[in-house]
Amino acid sequence: MTRPDTAAPAGRPVKAAVFGTGSWGTAFGMVLADAGCEVTLWSRRQELADAINTTRVNPDYFPDTRLPESVRATTDPAEAAHDADFTVLAIPSQTLRGNLAAWAPELAPGTVLVSLMKGVELGTAKRMSEVIQEVAEVPGERVAVVTGPNLAKEIVARMPAAAVVACRDETVARRLQAACHTPYFRPYTNTDVVGCELGGAVKNVIGLAVGIADGMGLGDNAKGSLITRGLAETTRLGLAMGADPLTFSGLAGLGDLVATCSSPLSRNHTFGTNLGRGMTLQETIAVTRQTAEGVKSCESVLDLARRHDVDMPITETVVGIVHEGKPPMVALKELMSRAAKPERR
Numbered sequence: 001m002t003r004p005d006t007a008a009p010a011g012r013p014v015k016a017a018v019f020g021t022g023s024w025g026t027a028f029g030m031v032l033a034d035a036g037c038e039v040t041l042w043s044r045r046q047e048l049a050d051a052i053n054t055t056r057v058n059p060d061y062f063p064d065t066r067l068p069e070s071v072r073a074t075t076d077p078a079e080a081a082h083d084a085d086f087t088v089l090a091i092p093s094q095t096l097r098g099n100l101a102a103w104a105p106e107l108a109p110g111t112v113l114v115s116l117m118k119g120v121e122l123g124t125a126k127r128m129s130e131v132i133q134e135v136a137e138v139p140g141e142r143v144a145v146v147t148g149p150n151l152a153k154e155i156v157a158r159m160p161a162a163a164v165v166a167c168r169d170e171t172v173a174r175r176l177q178a179a180c181h182t183p184y185f186r187p188y189t190n191t192d193v194v195g196c197e198l199g200g201a202v203k204n205v206i207g208l209a210v211g212i213a214d215g216m217g218l219g220d221n222a223k224g225s226l227i228t229r230g231l232a233e234t235t236r237l238g239l240a241m242g243a244d245p246l247t248f249s250g251l252a253g254l255g256d257l258v259a260t261c262s263s264p265l266s267r268n269h270t271f272g273t274n275l276g277r278g279m280t281l282q283e284t285i286a287v288t289r290q291t292a293e294g295v296k297s298c299e300s301v302l303d304l305a306r307r308h309d310v311d312m313p314i315t316e317t318v319v320g321i322v323h324e325g326k327p328p329m330v331a332l333k334e335l336m337s338r339a340a341k342p343e344r345r
């Protein structure tokens with residue numbers, strides 16, 4: 001594939017480095033390769049990089065999926081980053097700052113940094129694109145976000161999905177859109193980076209809430225109510241932070257929320273279900289082998305809400321259950337007995 005814009009040198013394929021060889025890093029690396037990019041995955045572990053290079057399979061995450069020939073792996077950040085047009089970050093949100101500080105000196109000049117992460121940093125309440133700009137010292141125009149209803153296990157099976165590619169600079173968004181567009185993966189562009197990132201981070205928290213309700217056996221009316229009111233509180237926060245409210249009725253908002261809240265493949269939903277069934281936090285953490293971002297980000301989302309003076313009762317309830325040991329039944333009673341109010345306020 002030649003580069004999708006005239007600004008880039010012609011004559012070689014688009015190159016992408018993907019830092020993080022877990023579920024989404026591996027799956028998105030496959031999407032990029034299927035779209036014609038040359039992809040280098042960065043892995044923490046040599047055995048995993050070796051396995052990918054020799055068997056074309058990531059045995060830890062997708063043992064039944066053969067990765068395209070144009071995907072290779074390395075543990076050397078400089079080798080992964082070399083000459084990359086896109087540098088994709090797919091690690092747990094709370095580890096981004098430290099990791100990126102180490103990788104920053106190796107980044108290819110002019111590379112576009114792409115966040116796949118759906119979290120908010122604890123302590124600073126910063127979105128991932130803000131952390132990237134700060135640590136890599138790049139302008140917002142060189143930072144993009146890919147988000148939407150993209151459960152990695154379905155993507156590696158090449159099942160159809162749409163997504164959002166967001167960047168303040170629409171030309172950059174279009175370049176990335178072209179670099180990851182395949183017959184099964186349909187990316188739309190958006191310039192509302194704030195809204196797209198908030199949609200992804202808060203849906204994990206609402207996914208936990210819906211999971212808890214499912215685990216408690218509260219039924220589908222409760223689920224529909226939580227999804228809708230969850231979207232309402234996400235939109236309230238977004239408005240306070242300057243996002244476009246329409247973003248939340250799109251793929252980064254409603255689309256992702258519906259997929260997460262209805263799928264047993266969602267780690268956040270499953271985490272919540274286990275809590276709702278009566279497992280303790282420690283037991284639930286022990287059986288969750290992958291990243292469930294909402295568990296940490298519920299606190300940073302609530303922090304953001306307080307900084308912007310926004311009421312987020314479902315997020316507050318999730319923090320109460322997950323981090324303050326509040327029994328789900330007590331939390332439910334509190335949520336249901338809040339003062340009556342109009343729907344749109």
Ligand SMILES: NC(=O)C1=CN([C@@H]2O[C@H](COP(=O)(O)OP(=O)(O)OC[C@H]3O[C@@H](n4cnc5c(N)ncnc54)[C@H](O)[C@@H]3O)[C@@H](O)[C@H]2O)C=CC1
Nearest residue numbers: 020021022023024025090091095117118151152290291293
């Ligand atoms: N799995 C999915 O379906 C989707 C995940 N995401 C987001 O992508 C991000 C990554 O999630 P997944 O790939 O699913 O997680 P994962 O748990 O499957 O993989 C995380 C990867 O990061 C690495 N890692 C863990 N701790 C690290 C550290 N301290 N330093 C460096 N590397 C570390 C792991 O070795 C692994 O390669 C999250 O923010 C998640 O919300 C977004 C869309 C879909």
Ligand SMILES: O=C(CO)COP(=O)(O)O
Nearest residue numbers: 148149150151266267268
């Ligand atoms: O973000 C996701 C789908 O788009 C994945 O959700 P989980 O992290 O809850 O598995």
